[in-house]
Amino acid sequence: MARIAADGETDVGGPAKNRRAEQRMALFHARLRERALKSTAPRDDIARVFFALSRHVSAEELYAEVKRINPHVGYATIYRTLKLLKDCGLLSERHFDEGQARYEVVGEHHHDHFICEDCGRILEFEDEAIERMQRNIARRLGVTLHRHKLELYGRCADCAAKAGDQDL
Amino acid sequence: MARIAADGETDVGGPAKNRRAEQRMALFHARLRERALKSTAPRDDIARVFFALSRHVSAEELYAEVKRINPHVGYATIYRTLKLLKDCGLLSERHFDEGQARYEVVGEHHHDHFICEDCGRILEFEDEAIERMQRNIARRLGVTLHRHKLELYGRCADCAAKAGDQDL
DNA sequence: CTAGTTGCAAATGTTTTGCACAAAC
């Protein structure tokens, strides 16, 4: 009924992950060509790191990772490339309840998020019933639905175990 | 099954609204006394305007309105009072997909929001089935749910009518 | 009196932008 995946839980650094990352890079280059935009070293470095991480990264985290392989890159290029990847439909931007945005690789299916308020861990889930219900509400409100955002906040199993004595 | 209310649609500026706003002010003063905090002119002005507006206001909008009745008040006091009202459980802070936060008076029942991407109008709705389903997902994920955020984005009926020829 | 409150200006943190230089097509 519902698929559940923890952050980066699928293909943990394995060959499948690399293959997928390479596919994304190919797609990225194709999109650039379509738009007559240029393929450059900083752009490729940022995109490659982003696809390889494939978690919910912040610009800051991505910047730090990119610096390791290309210390020359500036923050502005990080943000510009993130926006470009978004325009290319390869990235989606999320604003959870923190100051900074988080970015994730666009996958095959839509999903929503659970965010642990203690450790920040992000779990993804999918539920067709909820999707259906949202469409019902849209009909009832007489509006056209473009997109939605469902975020659950709470405490993950690990943190609940750790906090056990103090909180329960 | 589900209650639906447009922004400020209930008690449009009528006596019921004023009565409710006064009740909130009384509650606010009670909460201040409990905490041994002071009741001051700027605080009261901000709270009164906030309760009277009772929409999804931004700090900027609230500041502008408060300035009209007390031009002396600064931005810092707006933010400090918003935080205070939140701590008192009289206000809830929302971060829709804009840069700035929006604040609303805490009412009797929990509700979620639809936001029109064209005109910015905000509709509120309530749906017990969705609430139930979220609890199911939390159980499935093995997490403890503290709160959630469900936002639908799209085009309201009015904007759809206006855009009719161009878009549909 | 004394702790809490205010307004201002300056600081903050994240993201964007102007611009001169550099690199791709």
Place this chain on the structure above:
DNA sequence: GTTTGTGCAAAACATTTGCAACTAG
């Protein structure tokens, strides 16, 4: 050779904070 992309520093934006002056209890 153009056009596009880059890095840097500065700007922008919403929000927070330090501080000296003020005021409610």
